[in-house]
Amino acid sequence: MDMRPLKHFLALADMLHFGRASDACHISSSTLSRSIRQLEENLGAPLFERDNRHVALTRQGQMFQHYARDALEQWEAIRHSLMSEARELAGEISIYCSVTASYSFLYALLSEFRLRHPRIELKLHTGDPAESVGRVLAGEEDMAITPRPRTLPDGLAFKPMTTSPLVFIAPREETSWMPSTPQTPSAAQWAGVPMILSESGLAREHCDTWFKALGVTPQIYAQVAGNEAIVSMVGLGFGVGVVPKIVLDNSPLRDRVAVLPVKPELPHYDVGLCVAKRRLKSPLIRALWAEV
DNA sequence: TCGATATCTAGACCGCCCGC
């Protein structure tokens, strides 16, 4: 069975761009165009509306997207199940995590796994941890290393790997807006502090709750996707940021910032591995899941 | 308005595989 047309379709459905989707599939855009056209001819229905500049899923394409995801997952599951009876596990697992998580957890997670399962190919994608749960639930990634959401969505399994406190960080240089007594914060002290915060995610939620309890609307200087960039901007003196301590410990710019001893402290959160429960049927996914 | 750029499509061609 040739599942490539389904993979081509899903790549284009995700990216809605022939050039980027063909790069992701390691084929030329014209090959992708032909593959999609043949799929549409076989199905007798248009899957994409496209012109010389835009690509969009049709209603039939949206229906087929659900089928294609399920079909590929079931195909991988049965294939690996049959293979595992006959010989060692082989195939591909995609993992999504932040750059920091790749420094901090991947070695421990994968070093022995690679030796035990050398025929499993690992695909690592790094980015904003706030997107990780959504990507796993949407089937775009097999697994993610991510902070545990406040409420675990149905269908998501989570295994904690470590706990990290959230900390306020400030530039080491003196500034006029720096809170003078962070141990005893007041609304007046924090009202004028330029804040550099995550656009979304758990760190942002905890931070918003902290400011709400203080009775202050934070003066947001910048909203950033990904925690690593917050350390950079704080190090440059743009404002005060909030990051997981593990991000700070792994940052090459950690010497340019200082942790503010703010009270009350922000909550700790669990960092761990998450996976869609339905994906645990796959022997590959189960094998890596068992590593934690 | 016009040139540059981005993007998708079609056609030509090539290499590999498989059946005869």
Add this chain to the structure above:
DNA sequence: GCGGGCGGTCTAGATATCGA
């Protein structure tokens, strides 16, 4: 060995968008 089918690349063409 030959020919057909298939999947790939390369290239040109068409057209929308953008910016000067």
